[in-house]
Structure formats: structure tokens, C-alpha cells
Amino acid sequence: xxxxxxxxxxxxxxxxxxxxxxxxxxxxxxxxxxxxxxxxxxxxxxxxxxxxxxxxxxxxxxxxxxxxxxxxxxxxxxxxxxxxxxxxxxxxxxxxxxxxxxxxxxxxxxxxxxxxxxxxxxxxxxxxxxxxxxxxxxxxxxxxxxxxxxxxxxxxxxxxxxxxxxxxxxxxxxxxxxxxxxxxxxxxxxxxxxxxxxxxxxxxxxxxxxxxxx
Amino acid sequence: xxxxxxxxxxxxxxxxxxxxxxxxxxxxxxxxxxxxxxxxxxxxxxxxxxxxxxxxxxxxxxxxxxxxxxxxxxxxxxxxxxxxxxxxxxxxxxxxxxxxxxxxxxxxxxxxxxxxxxxxxxxxxxxxxxxxxxxxxxxxxxxxxxxxxxxxxxxxxxxxxxxxxxxxxxxxxxxxxxxxxxxxxxxxxxxxxxxxxxxxxxxxxxxxxxxxxxxxxxxxxxxxxxxxxxxxxxxxxxxxxxxxxxxxxxxxxxxxxxxxxxxxxxxxxxxxxxxxxxxxxxxxxxxxxxxxxxxxxxxxxxxxxxxxxxxxxxxxxxxxxxxxxxxxxxxxxxxxxxxxxxxx
Numbered sequence: 001x002x003x004x005x006x007x008x009x010x011x012x013x014x015x016x017x018x019x020x021x022x023x024x025x026x027x028x029x030x031x032x033x034x035x036x037x038x039x040x041x042x043x044x045x046x047x048x049x050x051x052x053x054x055x056x057x058x059x060x061x062x063x064x065x066x067x068x069x070x071x072x073x074x075x076x077x078x079x080x081x082x083x084x085x086x087x088x089x090x091x092x093x094x095x096x097x098x099x100x101x102x103x104x105x106x107x108x109x110x111x112x113x114x115x116x117x118x119x120x121x122x123x124x125x126x127x128x129x130x131x132x133x134x135x136x137x138x139x140x141x142x143x144x145x146x147x148x149x150x151x152x153x154x155x156x157x158x159x160x161x162x163x164x165x166x167x168x169x170x171x172x173x174x175x176x177x178x179x180x181x182x183x184x185x186x187x188x189x190x191x192x193x194x195x196x197x198x199x200x201x202x203x204x205x206x207x208x209x210x211x212x213x214x
Numbered sequence: 215x216x217x218x219x220x221x222x223x224x225x226x227x228x229x230x231x232x233x234x235x236x237x238x239x240x241x242x243x244x245x246x247x248x249x250x251x252x253x254x255x256x257x258x259x260x261x262x263x264x265x266x267x268x269x270x271x272x273x274x275x276x277x278x279x280x281x282x283x284x285x286x287x288x289x290x291x292x293x294x295x296x297x298x299x300x301x302x303x304x305x306x307x308x309x310x311x312x313x314x315x316x317x318x319x320x321x322x323x324x325x326x327x328x329x330x331x332x333x334x335x336x337x338x339x340x341x342x343x344x345x346x347x348x349x350x351x352x353x354x355x356x357x358x359x360x361x362x363x364x365x366x367x368x369x370x371x372x373x374x375x376x377x378x379x380x381x382x383x384x385x386x387x388x389x390x391x392x393x394x395x396x397x398x399x400x401x402x403x404x405x406x407x408x409x410x411x412x413x414x415x416x417x418x419x420x421x422x423x424x425x426x427x428x429x430x431x432x433x434x435x436x437x438x439x440x441x442x443x444x445x446x447x448x449x450x451x452x453x454x455x456x457x458x459x460x461x462x463x464x465x466x467x468x469x470x471x472x473x474x475x476x477x478x479x480x481x482x483x484x485x486x487x488x489x490x491x492x493x494x495x496x497x498x499x500x501x502x503x504x505x506x507x508x509x510x511x512x513x514x515x516x517x518x519x520x521x522x523x524x525x526x527x528x529x530x531x532x533x534x535x536x537x538x539x540x541x542x543x544x545x546x547x548x549x550x551x552x553x554x555x556x557x558x
Contacts (some may be wrong), residue, residue, distance in 0.1 A: 018367040023348040025375060043357050065319040098305040108318040109276035115325040123256060214447045
């Protein structure tokens, strides 16, 4: 990396130091040169780790285009060297390192796609359908075609499913138990086993068609 | 180098949902329509692809199924780029990159708005969360988990962004305390853990604020003047000092618990300070002793209140409720009743 960039935009953080805090208004984006950063959210009075990212990754990107409250806390895991840019300095960076801009475009692309999919889930009329669609979505993310898949074990937990479905965790737990009783799925410690994904897929599709008709 | 391809009117360049390749296209000539389901209206929206416009970028870059259908209306010529070709072309074109970033972020914002509107519709009234105090809640989380540097960061940011909040004083107090803890740690002295004496409930504290000094009630005496001094330190919020003093007084008095309002007040204050110091079980025992000895005290219900708060803190909500109900039916003090009603 250009030494000039480091001098202008480089910052260092010690282990445990907060880079930015959830809900803090922000206008800058960060690029990790060295070290690891943990992204967390406080949910029901517990700190949950969303991800741990490292050298070459970007975070805080939502703020680059407009001033928004940060959606998570970023904490240095070890000694971390970062480059911090605001909108204007980022434009300068792109001239020098276009690869970063492309990386950012990819991040946005995947965010948009995820959120579009989430929206599709959320407009389903009932919680069971939402949960089933989340399972379909998770299979799609694994690269599977729900039209061609029957049995599948998904790497997920109640919290993640509840988040994608946009429903409270307690409700989600209850629904999953019911689905288990009806034989559609088996909820294990860290995974969910689906007995017949294709059947679930058809069920959700017909739900969608019925709301479209209304 | 991109390929130039011909498409006849009526044909489809790619379908919504198709997962075949990661090509990006540029319209050179002709007319093509784009059909895309809008996140906000959830209906298919029709638009025309402009000459010189790239399309298929998002799905190509992210390796996703296509999210729109591109149909040829009039015979068209398109440039077809592979993902790699596309990336090398735009690398040097900063303005195009920024245009795309802007377009993406607008799209993302629309989707967020659509999602938020569904979420608020579904959970209306579920969480009455004070939006402006969110940073403070984060600080409180770290503070209660003894992550002081992190709490300091969050509290400082809270103050910067919410300078007129009603919580400013509370946060400043915590910041001062955190600073002294951090400085104490830095000084390298062997860690004799300083007991953090902080009112864990400002309601109870406010309730006791108006207690009169005893000189007005009983006249001068060394123990009385010690107690009055204690009371004034208490009102200033110097709880560490108060707690130390009241324990000394208790030791002086001994185990007998003599008659008289002075002693009632001293023991009640000790109960309260133990509570502030988060020594809940100790406070409960002290209150039991008080209630056993001073059954007719006018301070009995104030002291019982401390016990209820302690039970609540240690998770014995059942016990807490029993005591709150006892307090609510006494006729001594209306302020007390109002406070407890708020708790029930």
C-alpha cells in the first residue's frame, strides 16, 4: 500500500479498542491493512458477534454515501492497522486503488441481493411461511436449486432464522417446534435438517401466488 | 475484449432468476426493456435500457441469479463482457464507479425503507425504545460488564451527539467514575478492587433526598453531628465515604441497636448504602434486623423498600412483590406509595 495513503489516512487501534460503536452516527469507511476486527451487536442485552474480518476487508461502508447511525460495533481483536476514508478522500483512493472500489461494489451488490431476498420473505402472510422461506433461502445460498433438492442439512440457528424472517426469537422458537412436530424439519444443536425442500418450496410458492392474487 | 452480439426483436437477453453466467452487457444500439419487481410496490416495473448503459452488473459482480428480465423490443447490438473484462474496463473510470455506487446505495435505501415499514407495521408498540438514548444503553451494557474503556467510548459519543439529553448528568457521573477506575489501573498499584458505590436506582435516591437533618429534630450531640455530616455527604453523592462512615458508626454503637430515631436513621442509611454498593444479600439481612428491632419506626417502610429493591435485583421478584404490596397499604407516606405503585 502506498505509504502516502498510510500517512494521510492510517490509524492504529489496540486490542479491545472500539473503532466505532453501534448507533454512533458515522461518515467514514474503513479498510483493514493488518489485524482483525470483530463486528458485534447488542441484542437482548447480550453482545453477539456478527463477524470477524481481517486484512483486505472493508467495513463501515454504509456511511460512505450518507451519514447514518452505525449498524454494529467494530472492535479491534488484536493490533489493527486501518485506513479511514470519508466520501471525498475515498474518491481520491479510487483513483489510486480501483480494486478497492470494485470490492465495495461487490459488497453493495451482495447486500442488495440479501435484502431483496429478505423482503421477499417478509411479505409472506404468516410466520410459518416466513420461516420456511428462510430455509429455502439458506439452501439457495449454498448453491442448491430448491426445485431439485429433497433432503438438506442447513448450518443455522434460531437466532439467524428469526433475524431473516423478521420475527421475535421466542415466536420463532415456538414455530420451529411446531414444524418439527409436523415432521417437516428436525432442529439440532447448530443445524436444521429439512426433510423435503422441494415440497416446502412449492408450498411457499403457492402462498406467494395467493397474496399476489389479492 | 468484449464480444459484440446481435439480438433479434422479441428475444430475451436474460431472465429474472436465471443463474447461468456472470456477463455484464452494454447496449450499443436498438431498444431493450427491463422488467424488475420493485421492492416498495412489489409490482413489476417496466423501463427502457438506455444506449450506453451497462446492465446485469449487480448479479454478475455478486455471482447471483439475475434480478431482472431484459427483453429486446427492436433489433439490438450489445457488448457482452465477461466479469473479468468488465472489472478491468471500469477500473480506471472513477466516475462510472461512483455512479454505480450511488445507484446501488439508492436501491439499498429503498429496500431498507420497505423492510422497515413492514417491521414497524408488525411490531407496533412492542419496543418503546428511547431512540436518542441508544448510545447510552450501549455504554451501560459495557459498564455493567466492567468493560470500562468500551463504556467510556460509548458514553463520550453519547454526550457528543446528545448534548441536551435528560441523561447527561447520569452519564457524566459514570464517566468520572470510569476515569478514576482507569487511572487507578494505570497507576500500576496492586489491584485492591475499589468498591464501586453508585446508586443503582436513582428513584430510591431521589425519594430520600428530602430527609431532614437530625439537629432540627434532636439537638446537638457528637453522634448526631456525625450523622448530619453523613447525611450531607450522602446528598452530595459521596457514597464511598458515607458507607465507610456509617459502618464506623455502626461499629461504635455495637450490636445492641439502641432506641431512638438517630439510631433508626443510622441503620436505615447503612441498609441503603449497602444496596447502592450492590451488596444485596447483606442489605437484606440488615433490613431484617432493622424490621425486627424497630417495628414501630416511622422509617420502617422506607427500610422495607430497600429490601424489596434488593430482592428485585437478585431476581426474587416474588419476594419483592410481597413487600411492595405491604408498603402500598401503609398510610404513613404518600410519596412512598406513589413510588411503589410505579414499581408494581
